[in-house]
Amino acid sequence: MSLHPTSSEPHRCQLTCDLQWSLLYSFLSPRVRQWVRSSHVSSWPGQENDLVDDVVQEAITRTNDYTRRAERSEVPAVTSPQGLSLVIATKESKIK
Numbered sequence: 001m002s003l004h005p006t007s008s009e010p011h012r013c014q015l016t017c018d019l020q021w022s023l024l025y026s027f028l029s030p031r032v033r034q035w036v037r038s039s040h041v042s043s044w045p046g047q048e049n050d051l052v053d054d055v056v057q058e059a060i061t062r063t064n065d066y067t068r069r070a071e072r073s074e075v076p077a078v079t080s081p082q083g084l085s086l087v088i089a090t091k092e093s094k095i096k
Helices: 008-039 048-071 081-095
Strands: none
Touching (some): 008 048, 008 081, 048 081
16 A cells, blocks of 8 residues: 555546535535425516526535534544535525
8 A cells, every 4th residue: 555645546536525425416406496496586587597506506516615624523423415405505505
């Protein structure tokens, strides 16, 4: 086992991280879309897709930030990124 990362290890980590966030986006998008559709907020017609994108992006960004803080032991560890992002998206969709 090498103590020094090979040139491909950072690339492999980036691919894994990108895949994780892509899967999280795929997980959140339909749920947030359903919340937006079922809310019947009169000011949202025609803006649903933008709102869904905003909520999902904010949830993923905040999940990523929290996960990085957990890696530095600043906050408790994240046991379920999907669960955390779902909670964040729920709260974020109520703010919008």
